[in-house]
Amino acid sequence: MSGTGTVGTPILRKEDRRFLTGRGSYIDDLQVRGALSVAIVRSVQPHALIEGIELGAARCSGGVEAAFAGTDLAPLAQPLSMAAVPFVKHAAWHALAVDRARFVGEPIAAIVATDRYRAEDARALVEVNYQPLEAVVDVEAAVRPGAPLLYDEWKDNLLLRLPHEAGDVAGAFDDADVVLKERFQSQRYTGVPLETRGCIASYEHGKLTLWSSTQWPFMVRMVLAEALGIPENRLRVVAPDVGGGFGNKQHVFREELLVSLLAVQLERPVKWIEDRSENLLAGVHSREQIHEVEIAAKSDGRILGLRDRILADIGSGALYFQGFAPAVVTAVSVPNPYDLPNYAFDLACVVTNKAPCGAYRGFGMPEATFAMERSIDLVARHLGLAPVDVRIRNLIRPDQMPYRTSTGTLLDSGDYPATLEQAVRSFDLPAFRKEQERARAGGRYLGVGVVNFVEASGPTMFPNANRGGAYDRAMVRVEPDASVTVFTGLTSQGQSHETSFAQVAADALGVSVEAVRVVAGDTEGTVFGLGTWGGRGSTVGAGAIRAAAEKLLEKILSIAASILQVPPDLETADGRIHVRDDPGSGVPLVDVARVAYHETFRLPKGQEPGLEAIGVFDPPNVDPFPDQSGLMNACVTYSNAAHIAVVEVDPGLGTVKVLRYHVVEDCGAMINPMVVEGQIRGGIAQGIGGALYEELVYDENGQLQSAGLMDYLMPTASEVPRVHIEHRESPAVYVPGGFKGTGEGGTIGPGAAIAAAVEDALASFGVQVTRTPVSPSLVLDLIEKGQGRWGRIFRGGEVCSG
Amino acid sequence: MKPFVGEREISVRVNGVEHHATVDVRILLADFLRQDLGLTGTHLGCEQGPCGACTVLLNGEAVRSCLMFAVQANGAEITTIEGLSRNGALHPLQESFSRNHALQCGFCTPGMVLAALDLLRRHPQPNEELVRAELSGNLCRCTGYEGIVDAVLEVAGRMQS
Secondary structure, three states: OOOOOOOOOOOOOOOOOHHOOOOOOOOHHHHOOOEEEEEEEEEEOEEEEEEEEOHHHHHHHHHHEEEHHHHHHHOOOEEOOOOOOOOOOOEEEEOOOEEEEOOOEEEEEEEEEHHHHHHHHHHEEEEEEEEOOOOOOHHHOOOOOOOOOEEEHHOOOOEEEEEEEEOOHHHHHHOOOEEEEEEEOOOOOOOOOOOOOOOEEEEEEEEEEEEEEOOHHHHOOOHHHHHHOOOOEEEEEEEEEOOOOOOOOEEEEEHHHHHHHHHHHOOOOOOEEEOOOHHHHHHEOOEEEEEEEEEEEEOOEEEEEEEEEEEEEEEOOOOOOOOHHHHHHHHHHOOOOOOOOEEEEEEEEEOOOOEEEEEOOOOHHHHHHHHHHHHHHHHHHHHHHHHHHHHHHOOHHHHHEEEEEOOOOEEEEHHHHHHHHHHHHHHOOOHHHHHHHHHOOOOOOEEEEEEEEEEEEOOHHHHHHHOOOOEEEEEEEEOOOOOEEEOOOOOOOOOOOOHHHHHHHHHHOOOOHEEEEEEEOOOOOOOOOOOOOOOOOHHHHHHHHHHHHHOOOOOOOOHHHHOOOOOOOEEEEOEEEEEEOOHHHHHHHEHHHHHHHHHHHHOOOOOOOOOOOEEEEEOOOOOOOOOOOOOOOOOEEEEEEEEEEEEEEEOOOOOEEEEEEEEEOOOEEEEOHHHHHHHHHHHHHHHHHHHHOOOOOOOHHHHOOOOOOOOOOOOOOOOOOOEEEEEEEOOOOOOOEEEOOOOOOHHHOOOHHHHHHHHHHHHOOOOOOOOOOOOOHHHHHHHHOOOOOEEEEEEEOOOEOO | OOOOEEEEEEEEEOOOEEEEEEEHHHHOOOHHHHHHHHOOOOOOOOOOOOOOOOOEOOEEEEEHHHHEEEHHOOOOOOHHHHOOHHHHHHOHHHHHHHHHOOOOOOOOHHHHHHHHHHHHHOOOOOHHHHHHHHHHHHHOOOOOOHHHHHHHHHHHHHHOO
């Protein structure tokens, strides 16, 4: 292929126009004639038997078509479960809970009415008779003997217990000069896409159509077909425009099953659009983990061994797929990017009477990075060494690549020390230290935190649901008029696929990006694929498109050669196929298309009519499941980055503001640098949210206190600084084109970077940050408890020791 | 069963077009625009106020259409996102948003663009800090805001020159 391609260039997005003019088609914008609206009655008890539900008054309310309890719908479908995954305990759950509620917000009844207002009116008339059971809300309480059980048949609240040890951990701890222990905590928070969940189901002539704000329509189809007993070829799932997913829409929801069941029962289309309270209450939660870390080091800063006991709170567990998957990713990711063969983890995934946990951008890597980077900083402080130096001493070196970690991860490429050194150099740490001193003299507390990490991308399905694999698929078609259509198995929730996928196909075929249109999201309108999550877009999504385009190109060249009566040593550019190095010669693609579709008698021997090809990218280096030692390489490639955060802390108020954010990242080759940088900036905004502001807070009665955006604080334009980004390029070894994933990295660094920066800002107070969010009350608490300080006295703007 | 809602007749001028309708007294302005008028560009992100996705211009001011009833807009002049482009030509703000990659999923975009338009009408020459403060009532979960801020500053610069 020759000619000027657009891959690697920051071209503007093709999809912008409809979004800018308010003509996107999100789920609530779709009009399905005659659709009824569903309002869901949700449990107000964290743990209770459902003794009875009074639907009589609701049924009589204006505009109500029908009302259902769990007992009405349970016989009509198989429950959802994770039975396909062999290593976890099983639970099963119906669309509506039948006899027991296990978290506040669990769906227990459904009202169907002419419109949402009337459905909600009727919902207020429903009476539920609960018999409260003892609830357990704290994860550590949930693992104590005698804790109330969510699933009686389990005999405890452990969904999964996964111990793993590699290398010689005991020997490492024996050899160490220092052994440090610390407890790190990540709070419960989640993606909160600006568009809530929603779906519409319509059942006609034995075929069910479900429109859903989802990240993976074929998986939704697969799971619902099984639950409903409808064959997959009579179940169409369509993802329309989706207003953000971030993993929170990479599940199969009981509400999707509910709406489908109702559509079949009522023989009317049924629509459910979640409001924000429901989304926060009963959508997907994430990230809640406790790490008890022990780290063994030599006095020169070399880390010899690490032990991490991880408690992951996964809520009620009633979610397809469950939150054990991110927790497993956490456990196996902790030592990345360090040369640390002596690593042991003990992971416990525990159910509690809270909303179920699942996928959120970063998928366990932020929690792992927080534990690891905070541990490195702990060692550095204890030994009196510079945190950057301790990292450099322990990072995997480029000559060690590809590097097999202690958990089986095969890190393909990347120069981690150079990335960190570049970040520190271009940030100019010495200059910041002077600025910090001047600020301190002026009564301001600035601090800097430096962290680095690995971002995995292109994962296999195994930890999620033990279905599908790591592959994806695409079809590329040159239409009779030579316009090009790309059908992908991925869908977009803002990742710019209509542009970046078009770039990949256009370059491969030698046509303009304008000539290529990307089609996605409809199980009847595109090829089977596994959806968008885990940085699959630039890796397996683009890889499949490239494979399809290259297959098609062979046919195009063969036909062109036949037209030109030359050997097929041809190349494409600007929509023409010409003899190599003779651009003046050649034929336009439309001539090739004419032969392929209309003048098929001119096709060369062995070529069939038509111009389309299906391509697959199935990563050769991804393991389908762990080996006998529990080792597994789960992803096709691994990016890396260094993040540096500058904060200002007000020790009187406890407030933290992020002033600067500096990134050096290596995601290999880039399809569209503008898109890459947008993903990084967006991820960092979410990471800052998690570091400082966002928390899903439950009280001791299992009631969610943060069920609205006034309490669940998300960063605004005032909280997110400009992000300086520099790129390095270590191409992905196993991905054609060398692209690595980059969608999640932004969320992985900020927690650890900001925690370190706050410690640095408050060094004189002896503050140690071991948890997020670093809220004002936490900061004030840490200052009060700081080493050598008795408390804070606020005098004329200066905070002094007592 | 006695109905507990009433109805009113309202007249509103939306994007230059006069509409007369009989509405439930409790229907939100956002729902009226989206459902009754089919203008689905105005989005609902929270229905409580903080997110700003539902921002429209009402009698020249940015308002949250999820926090108003349609009946409160009786007699008003409303601009929604659909009213911004003229004869297929994008407003400079819309073009600038695209140039600066100020949108990804697009869900916050209509409210953000209208809030930005309102901001620039009140402060034709804002600095970055003011832009950020003024747009802090519009949440975006995708972009990290930098492209949005750049887009607004770029348009402000152009309106000046």
